Amino acid sequence: MISKRIISFFAAACISLGITTARPDEGMWLPMLLKQLNESEMQQKGMKLTAEDIYSINQSSLKDAIVSFGGFCTGEMISPEGLLLTNHHCGYGQIQQHSTVENDYLTNGFWAMNRDQEKPNPGLTATFIVRMEDVTSQIMNGTASAKTEAEREAIIQRNMAKVRKEATANTHYDAVIKPYFYGNEYYMYITETFRDVRLVGAPPSSIGKFGGDTDNWMWPRHTGDFSLFRVYAGPNNEPADYSPDNKPYKPKHHLTISLKGAQEGDFTMVFGFPGRTNEYLTSQAVQEIYEVSNPAKINIRETKLNILDKDMKASDAVRIQYAAKYASIANYWKKWIGENRGIRKANAIEEKQKLEKQFASWVAADPARKAKYGTVLADFEKNYKALDGITISRDYITEAAYGVEIVKFANTFTKLQEMLEAKAPKNEIDAQIARLEKTIPSFYKDYNAPSDKKVFAALLSLYYNNIDVKLHPEVFKMVRSKYKGDFNKYADELFSKSVFTSEAGVTKALADIKGGKKDVLKDDPALQLAASISDYYRVNVMPTYNEVNDNLNLLYRTYVAGLREMQSDKKFYPDANSTLRVAYGKVEPYEPVDGVQYKHYTTLEGIIEKAESGAAEDYAIPARLKELYENKDYGRYGVNGELPVAFIASNHTTGGNSGSPVINANGQLIGTNFDRNWEGTMSDIVYNPDQVRNIAVDVRYMLFIVDKFAGAGHLVEEMTLVTDNTSGLPQVDARLKKADVSNKEGKKQKNRKKDKTTAVAN
Structure with missing residues (x-):
């Protein structure tokens, strides 16, 4: 159902050809509203598709090739046999889980040469969108009578549960309902989630992570940041748990791949699941991020990274254990640095203040507006002042205290200890123990106590020394009196006495509790530390933080409604x-x-220039890649003696867009989004069209690595490649692939034509 509120609000001017609206290329738009809001502008920029080609519930469309990969990245279908393309860093956790010192897929790469070699990944999912629906009226029903924000939220949650239940009754679908514009509108996504997703291929990290942290968030970029998975389905092509009897999923649509590439000025579209932006924050919020939160988090993470880096270089086992963790920590560490640079360069705080002054003048000019919006800006000021000491405390708890693995893991046991002290029923205690037991193997598989001990001393020292003593948890008093603030000494004692330093210690402790020893964990120093930090957060941070955020949610809902009214x-x-x-x-x-x-x-x-520069160990490359370069053996993926690797465009992206397809004017895949430029990372807060660029792996480099480097040409054979700009829409996929293959390949294609046609029809 189309949103009448949005259409009527924008009115005819917003969908006419003569209106200049959001700044060039800014925005992350709802697919179901493209016809009303964006189609004309997109076509003016060169797009040859219609909004219906991109999002449709009546026929297959581009949306049917897009998946939420694991809930944290995006992926796309690139064959009629369930082949899924995403980023190397999105699949990194799975590649790491399958890696050992003996079979180091992180270092050497992995390629399944047949379906039997594809590796299952328990817990990994691929979620498709079946349809979207505007459910604002149903969700808001009854909220007018609510006297408080808590009452309003309770009504909304009840309405959500009812709408979700009705929407998915007697189906295998799920329903997700989320607020938009701070709760002014609500939209429902009906989803289909596949639970059998197998690893098919990944380049070695020297390709998939080429440039490493040196080049992360940077341009120029030369990273082959991609990996391949396959979605499997049970009977009737529907989701099923892993089974060797499952068959490759036949998608409603898979993306046609263009070998023509991207030229300067070409239209591009990114289709995916962006995670979180805050474009409508006030100046106070941006100032807090810029001056308080980001600097603290950058310092904490940099300290941790330096410690892990040394230990990972000293041991292959530690390197494999911490590879995914290190990458995750480093990613946002560098992002926050770039974000602060971008905020400064864009004068974001000053620009926000100008908008607020304009808003204040607009409100003051009309009595009705004064009644509705008159106190909003003053209330923002009051609430952000209430966060003094709260935000920084929260940052140090989440980044420093819980950045220590033994503290974070021990914290999950605090509930069990509380239950034991409260003499909870045995069946409840046993159930809690069973839940904890399930987490133990995965935690200790990738845990190194000596490394964590170094992190412990360093990060808790930062927490102790860099924050006002009035904001210290109670346990820091003991550290001050007993250890004179020396966290190295504190670490020595804690790591020598705590059961949480080893899997055997924790397993035995739980076994003892089940055997009747109730005080096993009571005096454990890691649990005491975790409990003290948790108590401080629960008593001194969380109440104010939650109260202020409830206030801010209401204020932003009102403020954004006012901005939309003011800037009609x-x-x-x-x-x-x-x-x-x-x-x-x-x-x-x-x-x-x-x-x-x-x-x-x-x-x-x-790539070769960087590899030969000796400037960084992140620039090491495989001998096979250099050999292909020296022989200029690029196959059909090269252009005029060069092999394209990556490109940039002005699409507005954020975390979660990793792995998103970059699609050309004809609906064809030309690249896979994997990053932003450092100068543009502030686009989560403010968009600067002169600086913001998304970075994508050129699809031809992906094909080259799969085919020429890895020798996995059988994977390319199942893709649909084209060399022209004919539309890449689903109804013509089979014809396009037939037109592009050579005579020899054409014979193979002819034999598969019937199967392909069936897959497209499905």
Whole structure:
């Protein structure tokens, strides 16, 4: 159902050709509203598709090739046999889980040469969107009578549960309902989640993570950041738990792959699941991020990274244990650094203040507006002041205290200890123990106590020394009196006495509790530390934090409604919230600083230059890649003697867009989104069209690595490749692939034509 509120709000001006609305290429747009809000502009920028080609509930469309990969990244279907393309860093956790010192897939890569070699990944999912629906009226029903925000939220939650239940009755579908514009609107996504997703291929980290932390969030970029999985289905092509009897899923649509590539000025579209943006924050919020939160978190993570880096270099076992963790920690550490640079460069705080002054003048000019919005800005000021000491405490607890693995893991046992002290019923205690027992193997598989001990001393020292003593948890008094604030000494004693330093210790403790020894954990120093920090958070941080955030949610709902009323000629897009969105822009270079201009693409030549520079160990490459370069053995993936590797465009993306397809004007896959430029990472808060660029792996580099480097050409054979700009829509996929193959390949294709046609029809 189309949102009447949005259409009537924007009125005819918003869908006419003459209105300039959001800044160029800014926005993460709802697919179901493209016809009303974006189709004309997208076509003016060069798109050859219609909104119905992108999102349809009546026929297969591009949306049917897009998946939420694991709930944290995006993936896309690239064959009629369930082959899924995403980023290497999105599949990194699975690649790491399958890796051992003997079979080091992180270092050497992995390629399944037949279906039997594809590796299952328990817990990994691929979720498709069946349809979207505007459910605002149903969800808001009854909220007008609510006297408090808590009452309103309770009504909304009841309404959500009812709508979800009715929408999915007698189906295997799920329903997700999320608020937009801070709760001014609600949309429901009907989803289909597949639970058997298997690893098919991953390049070695020297390709998939080429450049490592040196190049992360940077341009120019030369990273082959991709991995391949396959979605499997049970009977009737429907979701099923893993079984060797499952068959490759036949998607409603898979993306046609263009070998023509991207030229400067070309239209591009990113289709995926962006995680979280905060485009409508006030100046106070941005100032708090810039001056308080980001600097603290950057310092804490940098300290931890330096420790892990040394230990990982000293031991292959530790390197494999901590590879995924290190990458995750480093990713946002560098992102926050770039975000602060971008906030400063865009004058974001000053620009927000200008908008607020404009809003205040607009409100003051009309008595009705004063009654509705008159206290909003003052209330923002009051509530952000109430967060003084709260935000920084929360940051140090989440980043420093819980950045220590033994503290975070011990914290999960505090509930059990509370139950034991309260003499809870035995069946409840046993159930809690059973839950904890399930977490033990996975935690200790990737845990190294000596490394964590170093992290413990360093991070808790930062917490102790860098925050006002009035904000210290109670346990720090003991550290001050007993250890004179020396966290190295504290670490020595805690790690020598706690059961949480080893799997055997924790397993025995739980066994003793089940055997009747109730005080096993009572005096454990790691549990005492975790409990003290948890108590401080629960008593001194969480109440104020929750109260202020409840107030802010209401204020932002009112403020954004006022902005939309004030700027009635502007198209507003809702903040990202891990739901399916479309962003569009064009391939274009940019100037990071005065006098420097980056072109829009990179090639294999740049990889070789970096590898030979000796500038960083992140630039080591496999001998096979260098051999292919020296022989210029690029096959059909090279262009004029060069091999494209990556390109940039002005699409508005964020975390969660990792793995999203970059699609050309004809609906064909030309790249896989994997990053943003450092200067553009502030786009989660403020969009600067001159600086913001998304970074994508050129699809031709992916094909080259799969085919020429890995020798896994059988995977390319199941894809649909085209060399022209014919539409890549589902109804013509089979014809396009037939037209593109060579005579020899055409014979193979002819034999598969019937199966392909059936897959498209499905």
